[in-house]
Amino acid sequence: MSxxxxxxxxxAPPAIRRLNNLTPLDVPAIDALRNAxxxxxxxxxRAELTREGKSTGEPLLxxxxxxxxxxxxxxxxxxxxxxxxxxxxxxxxxxxxxxxxSTIVALTPVHVCPLPDxxxxxxxxxxxxISKALDEAHLIAQVxxxxxxxxxxxxxxxxxxxxxxxxxxxQAGEGRFRMPLTQELLADALGLTSVHLNxxxxxxxxxxxxxxxxxxxxxxxxxxxxxxxxxxxVRVSN
Amino acid sequence: MSxxxxxxxxxAPPAIRRLNNLTPLDVPAIDALRNAxxxxxxxxxRAELTREGKSTGEPLLxxxxxxxxxxxxxxxxxxxxxxxxxxxxxxxxxxxxxxxxSTIVALTPVHVCPLPDxxxxxxxxxxxxISKALDEAHLIAQVxxxxxxxxxxxxxxxxxxxxxxxxxxxQAGEGRFRMPLTQELLADALGLTSVHLNxxxxxxxxxxxxxxxxxxxxxxxxxxxxxxxxxxxVRVSN
DNA sequence: CGCGTGTTTGACCACTGTCAAAGCTGGTGG
DNA sequence: CCACCAGCTTTGACAGTGGTCAAACACGCG
Numbered sequence: 439m440s441x442x443x444x445x446x447x448x449x450a451p452p453a454i455r456r457l458n459n460l461t462p463l464d465v466p467a468i469d470a471l472r473n474a475x476x477x478x479x480x481x482x483x484r485a486e487l488t489r490e491g492k493s494t495g496e497p498l499l500x501x502x503x504x505x506x507x508x509x510x511x512x513x514x515x516x517x518x519x520x521x522x523x524x525x526x527x528x529x530x531x532x533x534x535x536x537x538x539x540s541t542i543v544a545l546t547p548v549h550v551c552p553l554p555d556x557x558x559x560x561x562x563x564x565x566x567x568i569s570k571a572l573d574e575a576h577l578i579a580q581v582x583x584x585x586x587x588x589x590x591x592x593x594x595x596x597x598x599x600x601x602x603x604x605x606x607x608x609q610a611g612e613g614r615f616r617m618p619l620t621q622e623l624l625a626d627a628l629g630l631t632s633v634h635l636n637x638x639x640x641x642x643x644x645x646x647x648x649x650x651x652x653x654x655x656x657x658x659x660x661x662x663x664x665x666x667x668x669x670x671x672v673r674v675s676n
Numbered sequence: 677m678s679x680x681x682x683x684x685x686x687x688a689p690p691a692i693r694r695l696n697n698l699t700p701l702d703v704p705a706i707d708a709l710r711n712a713x714x715x716x717x718x719x720x721x722r723a724e725l726t727r728e729g730k731s732t733g734e735p736l737l738x739x740x741x742x743x744x745x746x747x748x749x750x751x752x753x754x755x756x757x758x759x760x761x762x763x764x765x766x767x768x769x770x771x772x773x774x775x776x777x778s779t780i781v782a783l784t785p786v787h788v789c790p791l792p793d794x795x796x797x798x799x800x801x802x803x804x805x806i807s808k809a810l811d812e813a814h815l816i817a818q819v820x821x822x823x824x825x826x827x828x829x830x831x832x833x834x835x836x837x838x839x840x841x842x843x844x845x846x847q848a849g850e851g852r853f854r855m856p857l858t859q860e861l862l863a864d865a866l867g868l869t870s871v872h873l874n875x876x877x878x879x880x881x882x883x884x885x886x887x888x889x890x891x892x893x894x895x896x897x898x899x900x901x902x903x904x905x906x907x908x909x910v911r912v913s914n
Numbered sequence: 915c916g917c918g919t920g921t922t923t924g925a926c927c928a929c930t931g932t933c934a935a936a937g938c939t940g941g942t943g944g
Numbered sequence: 945c946c947a948c949c950a951g952c953t954t955t956g957a958c959a960g961t962g963g964t965c966a967a968a969c970a971c972g973c974g
Contacts, residue, residue, distance in 0.1 A: 509820045512906035517820040539908055540816050577815050578778050582747045582755040584823045585867035589962070620920060629823030634962050636922060652971095668750035670777055827930070858952065872930050874954060890939090 456525025456607035470554035503548030518627035584629035694763025694845035705800035708792035741786030756865035
């Protein structure tokens, strides 16, 4: 990477940084993104981004913040199905809005903007396609995580996924990142109870695998951790 | 539905029947599908439909049989992530092939054919879009199933999903359908061990909820079952 | 300073997993 | 047509992971 590109990558806002990391963007793409990011719309934490409110359900780009797709059961149980953060796309699926009973909730204050049209640049279209493929990969990862991993493995695996994703949009530093979920929400994502998740976290702490204070998570040795649970990073090869 | 349409719906092959049930197809769409179904390609059970083999990874339509997306862990554990059967689309995602370590396996002998291009008919394009949305809905359902339901609920919920899907392609009769999975595979889909799944099945049998002989599953009272676990059918409204 | 939300801990329980062996069943070859 | 085999299902005994209920702590914030 040239030093110019390097500097660009370091200075660009997280959303652009992520998409540019998926596939190098050309100037029209970056201009379009910058432009879109100028017309950002703010949502409070806990706000719902259900398509219904948004009438047409125009595709969105997350400029800042975390959202989750949540499914509620009739008796109060709930499952966090997937997450999206800065640089992730929302609503790129035509019928997404009408999917049975899953809602999208802001986990933090969130800034979203309309997603620039893919036709503006082939590199942009390619970035969107890769992003979509990653979404699906994350869903698959979520299924195998809760279907076949132990509580400890689930915790580590999801934290590593967060770490990787925040690395690609530039929001993670050396083994650490900001993770705005409460333990209860995290438990609902991992298919555990918050009590058991808490115990699992304690164990991981005592094992020296991680530090977790406030909203800051620090993984002592991400690579070793990944190895210890046999995790393959989620990548779209080529 | 007119009597002509009704008869058509009863006589059409499962794949066409499914897509026509998602959204009414026009004549060009049906012609294209019939044509494609004439150039069908057979795969043996256990064969892998990995994209790699198929070079370009052209989109496919399943004419007959079941396939599953499987994820294997380093230590032999595995998770069935999703299923596809007659009328379902495969590989409609550009980058699907490069997704980390999930493969598509034929669970039965399978007949596939190239998917007619969506540009041939707007109704066809619409059917594809709905189908894709359903795929995602099924994935979401799978996550909440594994993450938040008990063994008994998981079993019933998945069987009901199969029943619904086989109804839309005409392969299910009054509360009964052919289900080619072994208990071990089903367990791998539900995030259970085959031993525990077997015990769960015994209980359901003794409760009179279902019959299961050979490959034939019979749900005594699907609606009551769905109600008893608070299941919402997966639908794409509108 | 006092809630309210989130975290931590304890005691106990039950659902689900493990290991191992015994029945079935459908298909194959003699 | 029967015997046999391989794969699948079923059962038992036992272990353990993860759930439940309830209470005590922190901590941030008005």
